[in-house]
Amino acid sequence: MSGNAETALAVRRFLDRLGLPGLVDVHTHFMPGRVMEKVWDYFDAVGPLTGTEWPITYRHEEDERVALLRAFGVRAFTSMLYPHKPAMAAWLNSWAADFAARTPDCLHTATFFPEVGAARYVRRAVDGGARVFKAHVQVGGYDPNDDRLEPVWGLLAEAAVPVVVHCGSGPAPGEHTGPAPIARLLARHPRLPLVVAHMGMPEYTDFLDLAERYPEVRLDTTMVFTDFAERLSGFPAGALGRLAALRDRILLGTDFPNIPYPYEHQLRALERLGLGDDWLRAVCHDNAARLFRLPPPATV
Incomplete structure (x- = not known):
């Protein structure tokens, strides 16, 4: 049995048990x-933000990657993408809209950058059906409180469209990473549905x-608690409660x-956190299904 087949079987057993x-x-x-290839090249080169060997496990063509997620029992997923410079986000949004149109189990994803016209193309994406946005403060190197983003945050808060934001200082701190800029943002937009990527590692x-203070703040599990991440920045055991x-x-991310x-x-x-099956059900499916108003799964 191939490694991917073994993984698919293991995930299916996990789902069946729950x-x-x-x-x-x-x-x-x-x-x-070409953007994904540049991302992979960065990891291959042990980029300065990672500083460690980072082999890409699922370096496959796009169609095969989609097929793998389906084989792993993923009923909905995102196309997280993000600009690192101006005049890039609108083009990425156009690509993501097309990807979502031909990939019905992908939640239509969009992004933005602090630039003139950002509110205009974000409005266009929301009106076009975008269901989640990605903001990467670290890679983009921008302050989330940039004045050019103020109408964007207001628009997304009003539309109740979640934003997955990489704002923690892992794997390496940036000028605008960390909780303080996000705390200032939430003080102005307390109803903004933010999903903090990597739990803010x-x-x-x-x-x-911040999640305890603001009821619309959520945390995603991306890479947290894995052996790889625990070596880099372990989650404090005292915070499990x-x-x-x-x-x-x-x-789940x-x-x-x-x-x-x-x-x-x-x-x-x-699973090995020992927080119980109800917690796993909520994290791995129910919370996001409710957030994105997913229809009940088809029954045979």
């Missing part, structure tokens, strides 16, 4: 081909504070395909 119809993964990456407790209390606002281990490892890492 009685789940599938997974909802809010943090998966699909991008235009490594400032886990600070982002837990807070995760249990926030059960309804923790969402994996970083597929850009992960240095099999997909199932993220699920096993969550």
Whole structure:
């Protein structure tokens, strides 16, 4: 049996044990081909933000990656993509809209950058059916409180469209990473539905504070608790009780395909926390299904 087949079987057993119809993964990456290749080149070169060997487990063509997620029992996923410079986001949004149109199990994803016209193309994406946005403060190198983004945040808060934001200082701090800029943003937009990527690694407790303060703040599990991430920045054991209390606002994320281990490892890492099957059901499916108003799965 191939490694992918073994992973598919392991994930299916996990789902069967929990009685789940599938997974909802809010943090998966699909991008235009040449953009994805540049991302992989960066990981291959042990880029300065990672500083460690990072083999890409699922370096496949786009169609095969989609097929793998389906084989792994993922019933809904995202196409997290993000610009690193101006005049790039609108083009990425056009690609993502086309990808979502031909990939019905992908939640239509969009992005933005602090630039003139950002509110205009974000409005166009929302009107076109975008269901989730990605903001990458670290790679983009921008302050989320940039004045050019103020109408964007207001628009997304009013439309109640979630934004997955990489704002923690892992794997390396940036000028605008960390909890303080996000705290300032939320003070102005307390109803903004933010999903903090990687649970805010490594400032886990600070982002837990924000989630406890603001009911529309959620945390995704991307790479957290895996053996790989624990070596880089371990989650504080004393905060596990807070995760249990926030059960309804923790969402499964994996970083597929850009992960240095099999997909199932993220699920096993969550399972071994010992927070219980109800917690796993909520995190791996129910919370995101409710957030994105997914229809009940078809029955045979």
